[in-house]
Amino acid sequence: MQKLTLALVAHDAKKGDMADFVAMHEDAIRPFALFATGTTGGRVMERCPSLSVTRLKSGPLGGDQQIGAMIAEGRIDALFFFVDPLSPHPHDVDVKALMRLALVYNIPMALNRATAERLIASFAS
Numbered sequence: 001m002q003k004l005t006l007a008l009v010a011h012d013a014k015k016g017d018m019a020d021f022v023a024m025h026e027d028a029i030r031p032f033a034l035f036a037t038g039t040t041g042g043r044v045m046e047r048c049p050s051l052s053v054t055r056l057k058s059g060p061l062g063g064d065q066q067i068g069a070m071i072a073e074g075r076i077d078a079l080f081f082f083v084d085p086l087s088p089h090p091h092d093v094d095v096k097a098l099m100r101l102a103l104v105y106n107i108p109m110a111l112n113r114a115t116a117e118r119l120i121a122s123f124a125s
């Protein structure tokens with residue numbers, strides 16, 4: 001059976017949170033195929049070296065759009081995107097486009113850790 005695929009993305013102020021989240025749920029997350037934007041993926045792999053994460057480009061350089069394209073192709077089953085609502089982002093249009101495609105294709109999307117905790121628990125059950 002094909003592995004389910006999770007996409008991991010975090011803004012700079014939330015990367016620590018993302019690394020903590022993945023470390024805390026490492027066993028639940030291990031069975032999934034993992035894709036991440038470049039810097040987020042690097043932080044996750046630093047924290048959890050035994051996890052295999054496919055790193056795409058950094059978000060501002062097109063990584064958000066790469067994940068959006070994967071969603072449009074039906075290759076992502078859930079998006080974990082830890083958003084920093086308190087900082088401006090030069091690639092805000094890409095951020096919005098990624099969220100929009102997750103909505104268009106109706107995939108589960110966790111935009112903060114509280115939702116991510118509930119979503120990962122639902123996959124485990």
Ligand SMILES: O=C(CO)COP(=O)(O)O
Binds near residue numbers: 011037039058060095
């Ligand atoms: O910018 C991002 C989300 O919009 C994330 O990209 P990085 O993981 O490369 O920082």
